[in-house]
Amino acid sequence: xxxxxxxxxxxxxxxxxxxxxxxxxxxxxxxxxxxxxxxxxxxxxxxxxxxxxxxxxxxxxxxxxxxxxxxxxxxxxxxxxxxxxxxxxxxxxxxxxxxxxxxxxxxxxxxxxxxxxxxxxxxxxxxxxxxxxxxxxxxxxxxxxxxxxxxxxxxxxxxxxxxxxxxxxxxxxxxxxxxxxxxxxxxxxxxxxxxxxxxxxxxxxxxx
Numbered sequence: 001x002x003x004x005x006x007x008x009x010x011x012x013x014x015x016x017x018x019x020x021x022x023x024x025x026x027x028x029x030x031x032x033x034x035x036x037x038x039x040x041x042x043x044x045x046x047x048x049x050x051x052x053x054x055x056x057x058x059x060x061x062x063x064x065x066x067x068x069x070x071x072x073x074x075x076x077x078x079x080x081x082x083x084x085x086x087x088x089x090x091x092x093x094x095x096x097x098x099x100x101x102x103x104x105x106x107x108x109x110x111x112x113x114x115x116x117x118x119x120x121x122x123x124x125x126x127x128x129x130x131x132x133x134x135x136x137x138x139x140x141x142x143x144x145x146x147x148x149x150x151x152x153x154x155x156x157x158x159x160x161x162x163x164x165x166x167x168x169x170x171x172x173x174x175x176x177x178x179x180x181x182x183x184x185x186x187x188x189x190x191x192x193x194x195x196x197x198x199x200x201x202x203x204x205x206x207x208x
Contacts, residue, residue, distance in 0.1 A: 002067055002095070004044055006107065010063040015102060018082030019059025025080060027056030029073060041072045063102060067095065 016022040030038070030052050042049060045068035055061050061080060070077035076088035077098050092111070099108035181202065187195030 001071060001092070002111075004046060007044070007064045007068055008046060009107075010067070010104070012062045012064070014060040015063055015066060016059060016061050016081050021059075021082035022061050022080060023056045023059035025082075026052070026061065026069070029069065029075070029080075030056065033073065037072070041068060044068050044072060063098075063104075067098070071095075 033041070038049070038052075042052070045051075045065055047065065051065070055065065066077050066080050069075070069080060070090045074090045076084055076086070076090065077094060078084045079087050092113075096108045096112055099105070099111070184195055184199050184202065188199045
């Protein structure tokens, strides 16, 4: 953080990159502060209230006022210059970046925290190569013999031969023959076994 004395060493050169954003944001920030805070900022920056009003009328702001306002209200200094669009927060890293950016490198070096001391390198331990243990190779296990596949036996249904047709030496008319065959078909459809066998025998004779 900077003191009032350090702020007095800055050049009064405009560092805003967007006058419209600088004017709007400075005016909003200034009018939102309490009177006590405004008085502290004026005293810290070593300026007057008229100087603050001039910023949001012209949009021009120099290094001393950027740092004073940003540090006083805890805001990103680049928000005041129009380089970022989020207010963010003030930090030492941002301050050092701003100082280096505008040529105040010597002051940035004075404010930068000291670098941590480097630790002395630890002595290397003497490395002794260990002998690799000898691993005995195991004899490969014999491959299992494939089991014979079981023989599949397909059972065939017995062939039923039609029963021999007894010779009947009876004189039957054509009409009676048709009536008997019709009756046999009806009995076959009814599921009577003897009729089915007889009908099968008749069919066998007819197609032979």
